[in-house]
Amino acid sequence: MRVPGCVLCSLSPEEAVWHDSRLMVITGGADGLGEVARVVWRAHVAEMSTLAAADRQYLMDVVFTVEAAVRDLAGPLKMNIASLGNVVPHLHWHVIPRYADDAFFPDSIWSKPRRTGVVREIGRGRLAAALAARLPGAGDSILSL
Amino acid sequence: MRVPGCVLCSLSPEEAVWHDSRLMVITGGADGLGEVARVVWRAHVAEMSTLAAADRQYLMDVVFTVEAAVRDLAGPLKMNIASLGNVVPHLHWHVIPRYADDAFFPDSIWSKPRRTGVVREIGRGRLAAALAARLPGAGDSILSL
Numbered sequence: 001m002r003v004p005g006c007v008l009c010s011l012s013p014e015e016a017v018w019h020d021s022r023l024m025v026i027t028g029g030a031d032g033l034g035e036v037a038r039v040v041w042r043a044h045v046a047e048m049s050t051l052a053a054a055d056r057q058y059l060m061d062v063v064f065t066v067e068a069a070v071r072d073l074a075g076p077l078k079m080n081i082a083s084l085g086n087v088v089p090h091l092h093w094h095v096i097p098r099y100a101d102d103a104f105f106p107d108s109i110w111s112k113p114r115r116t117g118v119v120r121e122i123g124r125g126r127l128a129a130a131l132a133a134r135l136p137g138a139g140d141s142i143l144s145l
Numbered sequence: 146m147r148v149p150g151c152v153l154c155s156l157s158p159e160e161a162v163w164h165d166s167r168l169m170v171i172t173g174g175a176d177g178l179g180e181v182a183r184v185v186w187r188a189h190v191a192e193m194s195t196l197a198a199a200d201r202q203y204l205m206d207v208v209f210t211v212e213a214a215v216r217d218l219a220g221p222l223k224m225n226i227a228s229l230g231n232v233v234p235h236l237h238w239h240v241i242p243r244y245a246d247d248a249f250f251p252d253s254i255w256s257k258p259r260r261t262g263v264v265r266e267i268g269r270g271r272l273a274a275a276l277a278a279r280l281p282g283a284g285d286s287i288l289s290l
Contacts, residue, residue, distance in 0.1 A: 047212070047216065047223075047224050048212060049209050049212045049213040049224070056205075056209060060201075060202075060205050064193050064194050067192070067193060067194045068194040071192065071194060078191065078192075078230055078231050078234055079194075080227070080228070080229045080230075080231070081193065081227065081228045082225070082226065082227035082228070082253075083225070083226045084223075084227070084253055085223055085225075086223050086243055086250060086251035086252070086253075098231055105231060106231035106232050107231070107255060108227075108229055108231075108253055108255035108256075110252060110255050110256045111253075111255045111256060111257075112256075112257055
């Protein structure tokens with residue numbers, strides 16, 4: 001289940017703004033942006049279509065709950081949601097608020113920057129509070145099951 | 146429902162490799178790659194968290210069905226799945242097979258190319274056949290509802 005050398009396998013729940021037995025919501029810096037949210041499946045699985053259907057649905061329910069919380073907190077122009085994992089093939093979803101004056105808009109955040117963008121911070125504490133209000137408490141969640 | 150000037154609002158079901166009343170699966174060229182699949186919600190909605198929960202789940206079920214079909218057809222090293230929409234804010238999911246020798250790996254397909262990559266084509270006909278076998282026929286689908 002844990003793969004030696006995988007940076008996401010070695011995450012600790014203490015680093016998460018929300019977690020349960022199946023997943024963690026963390027924040028991490030993205031080049032040119034502030035801290036953005038990532039939803040990480042705890043088991044080392046590479047592809048969504050490998051997960052059991054109920055797990056896949058649960059993961060996406062949490063991803064979209066994070067999307068809604070970030071929209072409410074940050075009021076972005078657009079949300080970007082992506083699961084790439086080419087460098088770290090352990091399922092994790094980027095949930096990224098985008099603004100016309102960020103470093104990359106309208107390109108992806110992995111594209112060449114177009115400008116010195118405005119950096120905005122949602123704040124780990126605000127995100128943790130918003131998720132605590134929208135998701136069951138840490139522990140084994142029954143959301144959507 | 147249809148927004149003048151929106152390229153995805155003006156898509157026709159005849160252009161799709163699979164469609165029903167709520168969504169279409171299309172293929173389109175991506176710079177440096179071959180034709181890749183996109184799953185387009187037919188109504189002009191910008192964000193996943195704006196969709197009704199049942200619609201959101203249905204859209205993702207189709208996205209992951211396309212992911213599974215592409216994995217079986219193409220045998221990629223990794224799948225990338227993303228909803229960005231900064232240029233066209235009408236919900237569409239990119240479902241992209243990635244290979245160590247494609248133009249961008251391990252970066253995103255929106256990053257600067259690292260090499261002249263190998264271009265692979267799944268083929269519209271093969272994808273259409275694979276989806277016809279996995280999804281209900283065109284028309285109003287009841288998948289997952």
